[in-house]
Amino acid sequence: MNKIQLDNKNIILKDKENYLNIDNYIELNIVVLKNRQCKLVILGTNNYQLNITLEENSSLMVNSLNKDNSVNICFHLLKNSCLTYYHSVLSKVDSVNNFAIYHEEEGSQSILNNNGINLSTNKLFFSIDGVIPKKIVNINCSQNSKIINLSDGNSKIIPNLIIDSNDIIASHSAYIGQMNEDEVFYLASRGINNEDIQKLLFKALLLGKMELSFEREEYEKKINEWW
Amino acid sequence: MELEIKNLCVSVNNKKILNDFNLTIKKGEVHAIMGPNGTGKSTLSRVLLGDSNYCIDSGDIFLDHESILNLDTFLRARKGMFLCYQNPLSIDGITNSEFIRTALNEQLEKPIGLYDFIKQMEQNIDDLSMKQDMMHRNLNQGFSGGERKKNEVLQMKMLKPKFVIFDELDSGLDVDSLKIVCDNINEYLSENPDTSVLIITHYKRILDYIHPDYVHIMKNGTITGSGDLSLAQKIEKFGYDEAFATIPGEDNE
Numbered sequence: 001m002n003k004i005q006l007d008n009k010n011i012i013l014k015d016k017e018n019y020l021n022i023d024n025y026i027e028l029n030i031v032v033l034k035n036r037q038c039k040l041v042i043l044g045t046n047n048y049q050l051n052i053t054l055e056e057n058s059s060l061m062v063n064s065l066n067k068d069n070s071v072n073i074c075f076h077l078l079k080n081s082c083l084t085y086y087h088s089v090l091s092k093v094d095s096v097n098n099f100a101i102y103h104e105e106e107g108s109q110s111i112l113n114n115n116g117i118n119l120s121t122n123k124l125f126f127s128i129d130g131v132i133p134k135k136i137v138n139i140n141c142s143q144n145s146k147i148i149n150l151s152d153g154n155s156k157i158i159p160n161l162i163i164d165s166n167d168i169i170a171s172h173s174a175y176i177g178q179m180n181e182d183e184v185f186y187l188a189s190r191g192i193n194n195e196d197i198q199k200l201l202f203k204a205l206l207l208g209k210m211e212l213s214f215e216r217e218e219y220e221k222k223i224n225e226w227w
Numbered sequence: 228m229e230l231e232i233k234n235l236c237v238s239v240n241n242k243k244i245l246n247d248f249n250l251t252i253k254k255g256e257v258h259a260i261m262g263p264n265g266t267g268k269s270t271l272s273r274v275l276l277g278d279s280n281y282c283i284d285s286g287d288i289f290l291d292h293e294s295i296l297n298l299d300t301f302l303r304a305r306k307g308m309f310l311c312y313q314n315p316l317s318i319d320g321i322t323n324s325e326f327i328r329t330a331l332n333e334q335l336e337k338p339i340g341l342y343d344f345i346k347q348m349e350q351n352i353d354d355l356s357m358k359q360d361m362m363h364r365n366l367n368q369g370f371s372g373g374e375r376k377k378n379e380v381l382q383m384k385m386l387k388p389k390f391v392i393f394d395e396l397d398s399g400l401d402v403d404s405l406k407i408v409c410d411n412i413n414e415y416l417s418e419n420p421d422t423s424v425l426i427i428t429h430y431k432r433i434l435d436y437i438h439p440d441y442v443h444i445m446k447n448g449t450i451t452g453s454g455d456l457s458l459a460q461k462i463e464k465f466g467y468d469e470a471f472a473t474i475p476g477e478d479n480e
Contacts, residue, residue, distance in 0.1 A: 208320020
């Protein structure tokens with residue numbers, strides 16, 4: 001695992017596994033080199049801005065766990081590159097999460113999964129733009145977002161697919177609501193109290209879809225701390 | 228554990244589902260309820276566990292002579308009630324072992340040690356002829372229908388309830404799996420003879436493995452007739468109406 005040092009604004013991902021701990025505001029340019037397959041793990045407790053470029057035939061999987069922050073992330077996907085991004089937020093202050101995915105060359109794929117828990121009466125926004133310009137073909141662009149409101153928070157999901165090309169596959173899903181009643185009943189019927197049900201289901205929402213490896217322990221520890 | 232359901236009327240969205248329902252299951256007894264589709268059998272199981280989607284219009288439910296109507300679902304479970312679901316849910320992101328260990332620790336004064344927990348799980352998984360990796364997989368995620376049912380029985384064996392409801396346990400189980408599951412249940416009942424059981428089923432085959440003390444016919448939200456295992460045989464042979472007509476002393480008009 002490569003721990004990324006934040007004294008440099010330009011990061012080139014070379015290692016398979018990379019870890020980025022963001023506890024001060026930063027703006028970073030990240031490049032995944034041609035033909036590389038990389039994984040980036042982010043732990044974010046402050047606002048940040050990322051500009052991520054995936055060069056030809058590269059792939060990047062990002063697991064990103066965040067608390068009480070806002071992010072602006074812009075992706076540039078070059079030929080046949082593949083992005084899988086899991087962005088999870090636990091928030092009790094206003095949190096605005098903007099994503100822009102530019103499919104700049106043919107054959108690129110993006111899957112963006114946003115999951116958030118709005119703990120209080122704050123804002124929690126996910127805004128996602130998937131952009132496919134003219135003549136850029138053979139693209140797969142998918143966005144899935146889910147927010148669980150625990151209180152009367154102001155949550156919003158704005159999924160945009162700006163498509164100016166044929167021969168592409170694009171999809172989005174968005175859900176804002178309460179915990180799934182059937183799941184709550186199932187867990188309660190095994191004697192688990194409401195607080196522990198919330199803990200289990202929220203951990204499942206924040207981490208459930210991620211392919212976790214070395215970061216699992218730290219992520220679970222952080223969720224327990226933040227709760 | 229003794230369960231007594233007294234004059235229970237239950238509705239959902241102003242539609243009556245259970246209608247003056249009465250049933251007493253004494254400590255250690257096995258009862259089976261059979262009935263046509265849509266007659267309220269599965270509703271009964273969820274009402275017993277306190278599903279708040281159903282409105283109790285009148286009547287009461289007693290567990291060991293104490294009313295449980297005001298108890299939340301998790302408290303009913305901690306008193307020893309267990310529902311083995313017809314269609315167990317899958318939840319991504321919660322592993323089977325994490326779920327069962329959390330549930331187990333909720334009922335223990337001192338949390339179970341990891342070594343003891345894993346040992347018990349491994350033994351029970353073996354007994355049920357399940358794959359050991361089920362322990363670390365997400366709850367019912369990617370499990371077949373039969374694996375989900377086995378997983379329900381695994382939970383029962385780990386949590387050791389005193390009143391168990393099996394809601395269509397046999398659906399989704401092949402012949403061999405049904406035998407394995409029922410052997411495990413019978414073993415559990417012989418080790419825990421005070422445990423009472425309510426089996427909800429459409430078919431007699433599960434009753435060939437787990438022998439009920441009483442069989443009831445349920446229709447339109449109430450029990451319309453009761454008998455022994457021979458009633459289940461008649462239901463299978465003749466259907467509900469004709470079987471009901473053979474029950475002595477019932478008003479079969």
